[in-house]
Amino acid sequence: MRYYGPHQVKVATWNVNSIRARLNHACEWLGRHQPDVLCMQETKVVDDDFPTDEFMRLGYGVAMAGQLAYNGVAILSRLPMKDIGIGLAGQSLDADKRVIAATISGIRVFSCYVPNGKSVASPAFQEKLAWLEQLRQTLDATVDPKSDVLVCGDFNIATDERDVFAPELFRGKTHFHPDEHRALAKLRAFGLKDAFRELHSEGGLYSWWDYRAGGFRKNEGLRIDYVFLSESLSARCASAIMDREPRRLDKPSDHIPVLVELT
């Protein structure tokens, strides 16, 4: 005999730029889209002050790894989470809180906040490249590329010209530099597909717009937030959207959610 259980899963990622400042936006968005899982980045809060109760009232379990003022990642899930882990392979406990992982419905889910990199000449740029290399090593050490793996978050890298409002302006700079493209390609060579790109080939669709200079109004943005899927999951991906609605609200995050449906 055979048994096939229900395993449709909706997974989203959103850099909320402070979960306390964005609590209402996040709760409204969860109610509207009913994702099973929401990965968040830049929660900007220590674990004791995370608004855990508000999400639990909505039926979500909460796994978080935060720090004072900066960074911070979390996974909300209304399906059970197990084997929660934080940080990258070989990282010390006091490293920036930029990655948290959990296994949900047999899927190993990583919520990632890749370092911004500041400017190409800055040491932070090399640290960004090294961080991506360590993320690849973490995947190699902890998961099988033939299994169900979902790596999502704010990668602070636009993949190609379609993902940058002014490629000629950004080329060679942070977020659109060949070294970043090589680092991201090495990560993806683990066996990860860009869920949104698999289903949408047009340019000009962005996940982030600068708060300054009317970036959103002019659609001067970047696509830097991704859901990457291993082969087995990519085959199950029925939809992938980037929801611009939350960016229109009062006091929005500068990023919008990316949402995938796995059937």
Place this chain on the structure above:
DNA sequence: ATGGTTGTAACACAA
């Protein structure tokens, strides 16, 4: 406009 805005936290820094 080597500017512009936002969040946190402390009177700057990161994005």
